Amino acid sequence: MSTGLPSGVPPNVKVFGPGANCTLDICPVEMSVYGYRPDLAANITFLSLYLISATIHVYLGFRWKTWFFMGCMVFGAINAVLGYAGRIVMYYNPFNFAAFMVQIICITSGPVYYSAAIYVTLAAAIKYFSPSLSRFQPNLFYWIFIPCDVVCLIFQAVGGALSTASAGTSRIGVDMALVGLSLQVIVMVAFCAFFADYLIRYFRAGSTERFGIRCKLFFGFMALAIVLILVRCSYRLVELRNGYRGDLIRDEPIFIGLEGVMVIAAVFCLMISHPGFVFKSNVKGDDTESSTREYELHESPSVISSSI
Template sequence: MSTGLPPDVPPYTKVFGPGANCTLEICPVEISVYGYAPSLAANVVFLCLYILSACIHVYLGIRWKSWFFMGCMVLGAVNATLGYAARISMHYNPFNFAAFMIQIICVTSGPVYYSAAIYVTLAAAIKDFSPSLSRFRPDLFYWVFIPSDVVCLIFQAAGGGLSTASSGTSEIGVDMALVGLSLQVAMMVIFCGLFGDYLIRYFRSTQYQADLGRNISGLDFGTRLKVFFSLMTLAIMLILARCTYRLVELREGYRGELIHDESLFIGLEGVLVISAVYCLMIAHPGFIFKKSQQILLNVSGSDGYEFQKVPSQTPASA
């Protein structure tokens, strides 16, 4: 009776699933889910970069009291750290099913936290600079887009969970993850369109010229403003490109060609997302909002999530 395994692999061997007992000693790496042993060097680098980003975002969050932004960035970094730690484990055993599912869930869902941080920060920027130029109330950016992020996260996590329970054979699990990724891509495209429209209107307005006259410790606020909006825009575009790649990859399932290409994963998952994380570090809201307009999360009242302006007599330092 044929087992579908290479002739030199024992017939009792299970390649994939909770009870997988394949190891590199008895199974060729080509029959693993990825078809390769994840690069140790690349995954250690990503792991270290995410740990470093978490430490820096904690420092910046405490300094500028940007609790929601800090929470999103740290949660995203923790997710990524767990995911890349699992991939490091898979370097030594590509057949480790638990590590495979951990990295599928954690690495795939990580950018949801970063996009939530972007939504709230840019909504706050609209409220601070010129809310009258927005075609929608700035509050709608986080009343609509953050709940959609939560739904995306639920679908992606549930899809990964179903895949785990079914040893990776559940089409429902793959479909649920696809729904989550598809919704995430669609909402990000809508957000980019709405925010792009606002930026065009803002940079053409007299309010923009007035904002250039703001002063933060004598530094060029106009440069800060351009860097802030440019890197925020770049971050959301990087995350959008990454989500599009994962959507195409997952459409082929665990046996598609894209999932076996580690160079694509490193470039279009690892590099794009970590670049977005460091863009958000440079474009941290604390660098653009005055200390008298520190970002605090207010969850009381009918306004929901809101950035408050806290009186202060001391301008922010660079």
């Protein structure tokens, strides 16, 4: 009687799930959930880059006392390190279900922390430059967008947990992860719209010439980080649409480019656009001191830094 398994594969093997007992010795890699062995060099590279980024963000966090921003960046890096460690384990055994679930949960939910860092930093920028030009109190950005970000994280984490409990067979877990990713995109686009409205009002007020090089780098790389994260989230939405058996989830080069490269590039963009370089730059008397002093400062730098 046919078992539906390729020739040479024992009849009692389990390919996917908590009790998976396939190994490369008895099962072809094409039978695994990804259909390939994760690239060892690429995953070691990403893991190393996240460790480096976490180290630098810890230094910058203590240097400028930007505790919330540092915490978000470090937690995001820890998630990524765990995720890529899981993919490294899967290089040696692509059928390792525990490693699969660790990497799917950690890599999928990691950018939520970076989104939170962006929301708080740009809200603090409104306080720092000219809060009177904002249509809303800057604190509302904290109270609206950070809770939404937490909800995104919960949906993605719970979705991954449900997938683990069902050995990836339940559609509910995948759908919850999709809801979390969709909400993350919607929230980030909404935030960008509000902040773009603020910048337009700010420039119309005649403050464009006051932007020093640090401010241009800050907003430029912050905007680039947002675009990179949005591209990545859009890719994951399409990837998970067909669950763990779709074609896109089995395409590693696309994963490396649209997940790995997009997110680590965003992390280093957020390093260049670190809030300390702008909000604390006038303390050092550097090239932006003359311009930042002209801004309509309604709160001291110490108050601003306490919120990021």
